[in-house]
Amino acid sequence: MGKTECGCAPNSLSEFVGKDIATRDAYGMALVELGKKYPNIVVLDADLSCSTKTALFAKNFPERFFNMGISEQDMMGTAAGLALTGKIPFASTFAIFATGRAWEQVRQTICYSNANVKIVATHGGITVGEDGATHQALEDVALMRVIPTMTVIVPADAYETVQCINTAVDYYGPMYIRLGRSKVPSVLPAEYKFHIGKAYIFNLGKDVNIIANGIMVAEALKAAEVLNKEGISTGVANFSSVKPLDEEALLHIAKNSKLIVTTEEHSVIGGLGSAVAEFVSENHPVKVKRIGVNDTFGCSGTWKELIKFYGLTAENIINTVKNSLK
Secondary structure (H helix, E strand, C coil): CCCCCCCCCCCCHHHHCCCCEEHHHHHHHHHHHHHHHCCCEEEEECCCHHHHCCHHHHHHCHHHEEECCCCHHHHHHHHHHHHHCCCEEEEECEHHHHHHHCHHHHHHHHHCCCCCCEEEEECECHHHHHHCHHHCECCHHHHHHCCCCCEEECCCCHHHHHHHHHHHHHCCCCEEEECCCCEECCCCCCCCCCCCCCCEEEECCCCEEEEECCCHHHHHHHHHHHHHHCCCCEEEEECCEEECCCHHHHHHHHHCCCEEEEEEEEECCCCHHHHHHHHHHHHCCCEEEEEEECCCCCCCCCHHHHHHHCCCCHHHHHHHHHHHHC
16 A cells, blocks of 8 residues: 555645535645644654645654554554653544554553544545445444544534644544545535534524535535425534534434434444434434445445445435435
């Protein structure tokens, strides 16, 4: 696995507002800007720095960048050690390796010690595309969400990603931030402010409310536009913070919904849909339908082919809503 996809990120942070940019590109640029302000930030990568965009940080701050090679477990242990000396480590690789191959090290050396490590994993979900099932992490949110002390964030677009990374520096404790490979639509307004544990409600529907994160926020908004035109009052909420969950906002949504639909680029097991269903069932039962990858592995194809194949589209959200309301 070599260093590939060494494309350049945008030239300034202002370019992230209202533009379709890959969240990994946003991460690379945000790291460079933070590196100028915080001399205690260090970045670790597992021989994928061009793909994760940490190569931008390496170019600007070579003395604070550590290429650990194809050794993800070692990278997590080293990151924990650096955190315990007062550094703020950002450890990056593909999501499948950060959460799968190095899960024990994340649990034992980072979370058990409450080490201040920021795991920023790129290439999450099926939009990895042609690399196929072995590289398409569909279980990563579940794997990270289950570990005590871990905070789990799935940004909706590049603009939110920049804010997530900025927030991570000031937040003490383990964090898992899941990013993607492909360009994503810009969905959040310029006045949006990211906060850990807070959802963003675009609008509240009287019939249906769609709860989404990551690339599925854009699809949820498309679906809601169609449904509202057809007389089904539909709202959309961005729950980028999977853990902690915005329980106050979720309770408000549940009390004002005939149906909640969750949608995510992840397995329907253990991710956002599970988190929502667990809370709603215990606090204000309402019908919940989960849209995601249905307990199967990914496959090879273009990302556009794959989201259609797995039903991660506005069209499938619309059909799910209509069938469920019947």
